[in-house]
Amino acid sequence: MGEIRPITRVGDPVLHHPCEPVTRFDGDLEALVDDMFASMYAAEGVGLAANQIGVPLRVFVYDCPDESGEHHKGVVVNPSLELPALGERHLDPGDEGCLSVPGQFAPLPRPDRATVHGFGVKGEPVTVEGTGLLARCLQHETDHLDGHLYIDRLPAKRRKQVLAAYEQYHASSL
DSSP states (O other), rough: OOOOOOOOOOOOOGGOOOOOOOOOHHHHHHHHHHHHHHHHHHTTEEEEEEGGOOOSSSSHHHHHEESSOOOEEEEEEEEEEEEEOOOGGOOEOOOEETTTTEEEEEEOOEEEEEEEEEOOOOOOEEEEEEEEHHHHHHHHHHHHTTOOOGGGGHHHOOOOHHHHHHHHHHHHOO
C-alpha cells in the first residue's frame, strides 16, 4: 500500500534528463516502488517511471497485457532495453499516450517485441520479454528513464500539435 504521488507533467525538468542508476536495494527502494504502483493505478496507467513522480532514479513499474491479452506486472530497476535486429523488426503502428502528457495520444510506430534486462526490487536479476502493449510499455518507460517522452519521437509538426492540444486540455481542466 503505497502513497499516491502527483504525476509530473511535460516541461518538468526531471522528465527531460537521464535518471541516475539505483545503487541501493533497500527499504527506501521498496517504498518508492509501492508509491509508484499506487500512483500508476490512481492515474489509470499501465506503466510508470520513477521520474514521473519526481524521483530521478532508473526504475519503472508496469501492469499491462501482452499481445495475447495475458497481464504482466512487475518492476525493473536499472533496465537496459533490447530490440529485435533491424531485419527482424516488425513495427506496431499503434497510438501512444503518457500520464505526463494527459489526454493526448498520437500514432507512434514501435517494434512489436522488446526485452528489458535489469533487477528486481531486492537486486535479483530480471528479464522481461514483451509483445504487443507490453513491448510498447517496456520501450516507453525505458525512454522516460533516458530523459525522453513519447512526443520526442514524433515528427516536429505532430509534436507541436500534441503539445498545443495538451495546453488547451490542461487549461480547460484547471
